[in-house]
Amino acid sequence: xxxxxxxxxxxxxxxxxxxxxxxxxxxxxxxxxxxxxxxxxxxxxxxxxxxxxxxxxxxxxxxxxxxxxxxxxxxxxxxxxxxxxxxxxxxxxxxxxxxxxxxxxxxxxxxxxxxxxxxxxxxxxxxxxxxxxxxxxxxxxxxxxxxxxxxxxxxxxxxxxxxxxxxxxxxxxxxxxxxxxxx
Numbered sequence: 001x002x003x004x005x006x007x008x009x010x011x012x013x014x015x016x017x018x019x020x021x022x023x024x025x026x027x028x029x030x031x032x033x034x035x036x037x038x039x040x041x042x043x044x045x046x047x048x049x050x051x052x053x054x055x056x057x058x059x060x061x062x063x064x065x066x067x068x069x070x071x072x073x074x075x076x077x078x079x080x081x082x083x084x085x086x087x088x089x090x091x092x093x094x095x096x097x098x099x100x101x102x103x104x105x106x107x108x109x110x111x112x113x114x115x116x117x118x119x120x121x122x123x124x125x126x127x128x129x130x131x132x133x134x135x136x137x138x139x140x141x142x143x144x145x146x147x148x149x150x151x152x153x154x155x156x157x158x159x160x161x162x163x164x165x166x167x168x169x170x171x172x173x174x175x176x177x178x179x180x181x182x183x
Contacts, residue, residue: 094119
């Protein structure tokens with residue numbers, strides 16, 4: 001089994017590079033076949049698959065496909081949406097309209113109730129969505145962890161480790177700048 005690494009230096013919209021074939025991703029502890037101590041967080045995806053945050057990687061392993069390996073330094077934003085409130089209210093409204101129109105047209109009312117129930121089902125399945133926006137990827141990765149708060153805190157720790165927050169001190173000389181003619 002091979003994984004897909006996100007390549008931040010590529011100019012293509014959806015760029016993936018295959019890992020080396022000798023890398024063993026079947027290990028349950030870590031994508032790098034390291035010790036169990038290298039895994040900081042493990043979560044089962046609510047819709048199948050698994051999610052892991054380990055030393056220097058976020059691993060999204062959808063059921064039935066190759067794992068997606070994300071370098072935390074290429075992540076631009078992580079968002080969490082508990083529920084889509086507009087869709088929830090719209091679904092309830094469609095169901096209510098269908099129930100109110102039973103006396104006028106039974107088949108039409110049934111169609112509205114069925115459509116509203118479908119909207120509510122999709123809204124319920126998409127609750128607690130975490131989207132990981134990655135540089136060099138056209139669409140963000142959408143994952144549905146069972147425990148989104150712990151997953152988000154583990155991802156936040158990985159992002160903090162990937163991007164040092166050292167502020168330049170006033171003692172260091174300014175960076176050298178050159179004009180295009182000097183190059």
